[in-house]
Amino acid sequence: MSGSGESSPDNVQCDHCLQETNRKSAITVKIDGQSRFFCCQGCLGVYELVHSNSLDTFYKHRCDWQPGPPATNVKLHTSAFSDSVTITGNEQHIELLLAGIRCASCVWLIEKFLMKQEGVLSTRVNYATHKATITWASEKTSLDTILHAIRSIGYLPHPCHSRGATDLFAKEKQELLLRFGTAGFFSMQLMLFSAALYAGFFEGMEEHYKLAFQLISWALATPVLFYSGYPFLSSAFHSLRRLTLNMDVLVALGSLSAYCYSIAMIAYGGEIFFDTSAMIITFILLGRFLESGSRLKAGNAIAELAELQPHEALLLSGNGETTMVPIATVKTGDRIEIIPGDRIPLDGTVVEGEAEVNESMLTGESNPVLKKTGSKAFAGSFSMNGRLSISITGNAESTLLSRIIRTVEDAQARKAPIQGIADKTAGYFVPATIVLALTTFLYWKLHGGSTVTALMNSVSVLVIACPCSLGLATPLAILVGTTAAGKRGILVKGGDIFETVSKITTVVLDKTGTITTGKPSITDLHEYDLTPSFMQHVASLEAASEHPTGQAIAAAWLGERLKITQFRAIPGKGVSGVIEGTLWRAGSRAFMKQEKIELSPEHEASASALEAEGKTIVMVSCGKSLAGIIGMIDDLRADALPLIAGLRKKGLSLKILTGDNQGVANYIAAKCGITEVQAGLGPLEKAAVIRNLKSKGECVMMVGDGINDAPALTESDTGVTLGHASGIALESAGVAILNDDLNLINTLMESSSRCFSIIRQNLVWAFSYNLIALPLAMAGVLHPIVSALLMATSSLVVVSNSLRLRKT
Amino acid sequence: MYSTFFLIGIGFFISLAAWFLFIWAVKSEQFDDPEAPKYRMLDDDDEAAKPTKNKKP
Numbered sequence: 001m002s003g004s005g006e007s008s009p010d011n012v013q014c015d016h017c018l019q020e021t022n023r024k025s026a027i028t029v030k031i032d033g034q035s036r037f038f039c040c041q042g043c044l045g046v047y048e049l050v051h052s053n054s055l056d057t058f059y060k061h062r063c064d065w066q067p068g069p070p071a072t073n074v075k076l077h078t079s080a081f082s083d084s085v086t087i088t089g090n091e092q093h094i095e096l097l098l099a100g101i102r103c104a105s106c107v108w109l110i111e112k113f114l115m116k117q118e119g120v121l122s123t124r125v126n127y128a129t130h131k132a133t134i135t136w137a138s139e140k141t142s143l144d145t146i147l148h149a150i151r152s153i154g155y156l157p158h159p160c161h162s163r164g165a166t167d168l169f170a171k172e173k174q175e176l177l178l179r180f181g182t183a184g185f186f187s188m189q190l191m192l193f194s195a196a197l198y199a200g201f202f203e204g205m206e207e208h209y210k211l212a213f214q215l216i217s218w219a220l221a222t223p224v225l226f227y228s229g230y231p232f233l234s235s236a237f238h239s240l241r242r243l244t245l246n247m248d249v250l251v252a253l254g255s256l257s258a259y260c261y262s263i264a265m266i267a268y269g270g271e272i273f274f275d276t277s278a279m280i281i282t283f284i285l286l287g288r289f290l291e292s293g294s295r296l297k298a299g300n301a302i303a304e305l306a307e308l309q310p311h312e313a314l315l316l317s318g319n320g321e322t323t324m325v326p327i328a329t330v331k332t333g334d335r336i337e338i339i340p341g342d343r344i345p346l347d348g349t350v351v352e353g354e355a356e357v358n359e360s361m362l363t364g365e366s367n368p369v370l371k372k373t374g375s376k377a378f379a380g381s382f383s384m385n386g387r388l389s390i391s392i393t394g395n396a397e398s399t400l401l402s403r404i405i406r407t408v409e410d411a412q413a414r415k416a417p418i419q420g421i422a423d424k425t426a427g428y429f430v431p432a433t434i435v436l437a438l439t440t441f442l443y444w445k446l447h448g449g450s451t452v453t454a455l456m457n458s459v460s461v462l463v464i465a466c467p468c469s470l471g472l473a474t475p476l477a478i479l480v481g482t483t484a485a486g487k488r489g490i491l492v493k494g495g496d497i498f499e500t501v502s503k504i505t506t507v508v509l510d511k512t513g514t515i516t517t518g519k520p521s522i523t524d525l526h527e528y529d530l531t532p533s534f535m536q537h538v539a540s541l542e543a544a545s546e547h548p549t550g551q552a553i554a555a556a557w558l559g560e561r562l563k564i565t566q567f568r569a570i571p572g573k574g575v576s577g578v579i580e581g582t583l584w585r586a587g588s589r590a591f592m593k594q595e596k597i598e599l600s601p602e603h604e605a606s607a608s609a610l611e612a613e614g615k616t617i618v619m620v621s622c623g624k625s626l627a628g629i630i631g632m633i634d635d636l637r638a639d640a641l642p643l644i645a646g647l648r649k650k651g652l653s654l655k656i657l658t659g660d661n662q663g664v665a666n667y668i669a670a671k672c673g674i675t676e677v678q679a680g681l682g683p684l685e686k687a688a689v690i691r692n693l694k695s696k697g698e699c700v701m702m703v704g705d706g707i708n709d710a711p712a713l714t715e716s717d718t719g720v721t722l723g724h725a726s727g728i729a730l731e732s733a734g735v736a737i738l739n740d741d742l743n744l745i746n747t748l749m750e751s752s753s754r755c756f757s758i759i760r761q762n763l764v765w766a767f768s769y770n771l772i773a774l775p776l777a778m779a780g781v782l783h784p785i786v787s788a789l790l791m792a793t794s795s796l797v798v799v800s801n802s803l804r805l806r807k808t
Numbered sequence: 809m810y811s812t813f814f815l816i817g818i819g820f821f822i823s824l825a826a827w828f829l830f831i832w833a834v835k836s837e838q839f840d841d842p843e844a845p846k847y848r849m850l851d852d853d854d855e856a857a858k859p860t861k862n863k864k865p
Contacts, residue, residue, distance in 0.1 A: 126840065177834055178834045185823070185830065189823055
C-alpha cells in the first residue's frame with residue numbers, strides 16, 4: 001500500500017488517498033529517494049506530516065478499502081442544502097453526509113481543510129457515521145463556498161435529511177450503553193459484598209456485619225434490576241399479558257424471584273443472593289450490547305443511497321426555457337433537461353439528444369450505456385458526455401432506485417429469525433420452569449417442610465433454570481469467532497449470520513466484479529495490417545477515450561505514445577484521430593459500416609465468432625481499410641477458480657446470476673465449470689431468484705458487489721460482499737471480505753462450522769448442567785447459594801470453551 | 809469496626825463519582841464515535857503546522 005502504485009500509463013495512484021489521478025496533474029515529490037505521487041496539496045501535506053513524525057506504518061495499517069469513483073464530475077446544487085441550515089444569531093450550522101470518506105485521514109483532512117477556510121468556526125466529522133457538523137459565521141463565508149471547498153478535496157457532500165429511524169436507533173443504542181454500564185458498575189460493587197457474605201456463610205461472620213452487608217447489597221442490586229433490567233421487566237410484563245411467553249419472561253422471573261427471596265431472607269436472617277439477580281441482567285445486557293453494534297450504520301448507508309437521487313430537476317418549459325424546480329413538483333409527462341455530469345433525477349424516456357449514461361450503480365454493468373430518443377433513463381444514473389431531454393414517467397417514489405431502497409429496507413426489517421427460534425423455545429421452557437418451581441414448592445410444603453425451606457428450594461429451581469450460561473453460549477462463541485475472522489479480513493456483521501453460514505446449501509455468485517475483474521481485458525487480437533506497431537497506434541488513439549474498453553486497450557500498451565490530432569469521440573460508436581497523417585478509427589462494427597470501411601467475409605466471420613463467445617469487439621481501421629479486430633471480455637479473477645473448487649469440495653451447489661448478456665455469462669460459466677447460469681437479470685429479478693431458491697428449502701449464500709446486488713444480498717440467508725463493493729452492498733450484506741481475496745469465503749465457511757461446533761458443545765454443557773442441577777434443586781439438596789455458585793461456574797466453562805476459537 | 813464502614817462509605821462515594829462520570833460521558837456523546845479518536849492523536853495544532861494544505865489543490 002505504501003509503494004507508488006501505477007495502475008495505467010496515464011494515471012498514477014495518490015500515495016495518500018489512493019485515488020487515481022492523471023500523471024500530468026499529479027504532484028510528484030521525492031521522499032527518501034522514492035518518487036511519491038499525490039493528487040493534491042492536502043494529501044501531500046498529510047503525508048509529509050505523518051512521514052516526518054515517523055508514523056509511516058499508518059499507511060501500512062490503514063484500511064484496505066479501495067476508492068470509489070471520483071465524485072468531481074457530479075454537479076453540486078447548493079439550493080438542495082439550504083433547508084437543512086439552522087441559524088443562531090450570526091452563526092449558521094449544518095449537518096452533512098459526506099460520501100468518499102474511506103479512512104480516518106480523510107476525516108483529518110476535511111476538518112483541517114475546512115478550519116483553514118475563512119469564517120468557518122467549527123468542524124467535526126464523525127468517522128463512524130460519515131456525518132459532518134459545520135458551524136460558520138454568516139457574514140464571512142457562505143454555504144456555497146464551504147460545499148465547494150469540501151468538493152475540491154474530493155468528497156461529495158449530501159444534505160443530511162435526518163431519517164427518523166436512524167436517529168431513533170442511535171438513541172436506543174446510547175440508552176443500552178447507559179443501562180449496561182450502570183449494571184456492570186453496580187454488579188461489580190455488589191460482588192465485593194457478596195464475596196464477603198459467601199465467605200461468611202462457610203466460615204461464619206458477625207451478625208451486624210452480615211446485616212449491614214446484606215442491606216448494602218440490597219441497595220446496590222435495586223438499580224440493576226429496576227433501571228438496567230427495566231426493558232426485560234416491561235417486555236416480560238407485556239408478553240405475560242398477551243400470553244405469548246418469550247425469553248425475557250425467564251430473565252425477569254429468575255432475577256425477580258432471587259431479588260424478592262433475598263429481601264425476605266434479610267428479614268428472616270437467612271442467606272441472600274442479590275448478586276445472582278444482578279448478574280443475570282448484566283450478562284444478558286452484555287449480549288444485547290454486543291449485537292447492536294453494526295446496525296446503526298445500515299440506516300446511514302440507505303440514506304447515502306437515497307441521496308443518489310437528486311432533489312431538483314431542470315424543468316423544460318414549452319418555449320425552451322429551463323427552470324430549477326424541486327422534483328416533488330415534476331409531474332408525469334413533464335420534460336426535464338439533463339446536462340453532462342448531472343445525475344438523472346427521475347425515471348423517464350429520452351425524447352431528445354444522445355448521451356452515454358453511467359448506470360453502474362443500478363445494473364452493475366461497467367460499460368456506459370448509450371441513450372437516444374426512445375431509451376429509458378433511470379434516476380440515479382448520470383450522463384457522461386451529452387445533453388438529454390427526458391419525458392418523466394413517474395414520481396420520486398416509483399423510480400427503480402427507490403424500489404431498490406425499499407426492498408433493502410424491508411428485507412432488513414424482516415430479518416430476525418434467530419430471535420424467533422429463541423422465543424419459540426421459551427414458549428415451552430418458561431411454563432415448564434414455572435410448573436417445576438411450583439411443584440417443588442407444593443411438594444416441600446405438603447410434606448411437612450416449613451414455608452422457608454419450600455420457598456428456598458423453589459427459588460433454587462428458578463435460579464438454576466435461568467438461561468444465563470444458555471444465553472451466553474451462543475453470543476460469546478460467535479463474538480470470539482467473528483473477532484478471529486475479522487483479524488483475517490472477514491467482517492461478519494452479526495451472530496445469526498455467522499451461524500447460518502454453516503448451514504448454506506447453495507452459493508449464488510454474481511458475475512461482474514465478483515468472480516470477474518469487472519474490467520474488460522484483451523483476449524483476442526486479429527491484425528490485418530502489416531504495420532509492426534498496431535497496438536501502439538490503437539493504444540495512442542484510445543488513450544484519450546473515457547470509455548472503459550478504450551481505457552483497457554490504452555492500458556495494454558506501456559510503451560511510448562504517438563501524437564494524435566483531430567481526436568473525436570462519437571458516443572456509443574467509437575473514436576477517430578489522425579496519427580502521422582493517416583486517419584485511424586476504432587469502434588464498433590456499426591461505426592465501421594457508417595464510415596464505409598470495407599469488411600471482407602473473413603473479417604465478418606472472425607468478428608461474429610468473437611461475438612458468439614460473448615466478447616466485445618473493437619474494430620480498428622487505418623485509412624480506408626480494416627487494420628485489426630480486438631476481442632475483449634471481462635475475464636475471471638485469478639482467485640475465482642480456487643474458490644469454486646473449494647466450494648464444490650464442500651458439496652455445495654453453485655449458480656451464477658448476472659445482469660450481463662447470455663454470451664458473456666456462458667463464456668465465464670464454461671470457464672469455471674458451473675452449469676447453472678442466468679443472464680440478463682435486473683436487481684429485483686436477482687432477488688426473486690434467491691427467494692425462489694429459498695422457497696425450495698435451500699439455504700442460500702449470495703456473493704455480489706454492486707448496488708444492483710443489494711436486494712439479492714439482503715434477500716439471501718447470507719450475503720457476502722467484497723471490499724471494493726459499493727457502500728450499499730457493503731451494508732446489505734452480512735459478511736464483507738475486506739482483503740478482496742475470494743478464497744476468504746472458503747475460510748469463512750470453515751471458521752463458521754468450527755464456531756458452530758463450539759456453540760453445540762456450549763449448549764450441550766449448559767443443558768446438561770440444567771438437567772442435572774434441576775432435579776437436585778427440586779430434591780432440596782442444593783442450597784440457593786450453591787446453585788448461584790454453580791451458575792457462575794457454568795458460565796465460566798462456557799466462556800473458556802468459547803475462547804478456544806481465538807486460535808484459528 | 810467503624811473504620812470498616814468508614815472505608816466502605818468512602819469507596820462507595822468514589823465509585824458513585826465514577827458512575828456519574830460515566831453517565832456524563834454517555835450523555836455528552838463521548839462514545840458515539842469510537843473509531844476516530846485513535847487517529848485524532850495524529851492531529852497537530854495549527855500553530856505548529858507544516859506549510860501544508862493552505863490552498864485549493
